[in-house]
Amino acid sequence: MKALILGGTAEATALAKELGQSATLSLAGATKKPATTPHRTGGFGGIEGLARYLAAENIDALIDATHPFASQMSRNAAEAAALAGVPLLRFIRPAWAKAPDWEMVDDLSAAALVLPQSARVFLSVGSRSVEPFLGRGDVWFLTRSIEPPPALPAHGELLLQRPPFALADEGALLKAHRITHLVSKNSGGAATHAKLEACQQLGVKVLMVERPQLPAVLEVVSVADALTWVSKIKGKL
Numbered sequence: 469m470k471a472l473i474l475g476g477t478a479e480a481t482a483l484a485k486e487l488g489q490s491a492t493l494s495l496a497g498a499t500k501k502p503a504t505t506p507h508r509t510g511g512f513g514g515i516e517g518l519a520r521y522l523a524a525e526n527i528d529a530l531i532d533a534t535h536p537f538a539s540q541m542s543r544n545a546a547e548a549a550a551l552a553g554v555p556l557l558r559f560i561r562p563a564w565a566k567a568p569d570w571e572m573v574d575d576l577s578a579a580a581l582v583l584p585q586s587a588r589v590f591l592s593v594g595s596r597s598v599e600p601f602l603g604r605g606d607v608w609f610l611t612r613s614i615e616p617p618p619a620l621p622a623h624g625e626l627l628l629q630r631p632p633f634a635l636a637d638e639g640a641l642l643k644a645h646r647i648t649h650l651v652s653k654n655s656g657g658a659a660t661h662a663k664l665e666a667c668q669q670l671g672v673k674v675l676m677v678e679r680p681q682l683p684a685v686l687e688v689v690s691v692a693d694a695l696t697w698v699s700k701i702k703g704k705l
């Protein structure tokens with residue numbers, strides 16, 4: 469039994485650990501110092517490249533455990549699995565439940581447009597998603613990411629930190645920088661949820677970027693359910 473796990477999330481790493489020798493964990497190579505050592509790194513070369521890889525490596529099961537916003541990879545996985553005739557499962561972290569006072573936006577560009585002049589923004593969207601905000605020279609940004617973004621907004625500070633984050637620390641950060649707005653993707657998960665609680669406590673406005681639409685495939689929301697699916701595939705081989 470050989471499974472290919474498309475990673476980039478803590479849950480993908482946990483799944484790879486559980487499956488041991490029978491799984492290959494693949495990372496895009498976007499993070500210079502990933503929290504885990506992948507078994508392979510870098511793109512496959514689009515849909516055809518991934519389909520070729522699945523066939524060449526005799527992969528029996530494909531698990532797309534990428535981040536909910538890694539929509540290109542998820543689309544490629546759906547197409548390539550169909551082409552290669554390999555069963556596909558998507559692990560997707562449940563989205564955070566919408567709070568009544570959040571302002572939902574379709575994408576990062578919409579968030580950048582909605583921010584009012586002179587806002588003091590906590591930009592917590594990942595190092596490669598800062599670009600849409602570069603045109604807002606009238607706004608101050610506290611940009612937090614694991615690795616430095618390729619470019620930073622004209623006004624603000626950069627904070628390099630890796631989750632998890634605690635509620636008390638998030639509250640102190642918002643206060644220290646007199647933050648008025650948070651921009652976040654609806655990534656879900658416990659490790660980065662404290663910023664939302666801190667915003668609620670302090671009356672900081674939340675702009676939440678909606679998840680992208682993904683192709684309809686079989687989905688699970690827990691690592692345990694993904695393991696059960698793998699066992700079923702194993703049983704059929």
Ligand code: NAP
Binds near residue numbers: 477514653
């Ligand atoms: P993306 O736009 O969906 O994918 C762009 C390209 O990167 C894909 O077409 C593929 O290249 C390659 N790729 C992506 N994930 C890969 C993987 N696990 N293994 C091998 N190649 C992969 O992805 P993204 O948004 O740039 O994210 C890149 C990685 O960072 C993903 O693995 C994701 O799980 C992780 N991540 C993303 C976010 C986010 O907010 N987007 C947040 C945290 C972590 P080819 O077409 O050449 O195969």
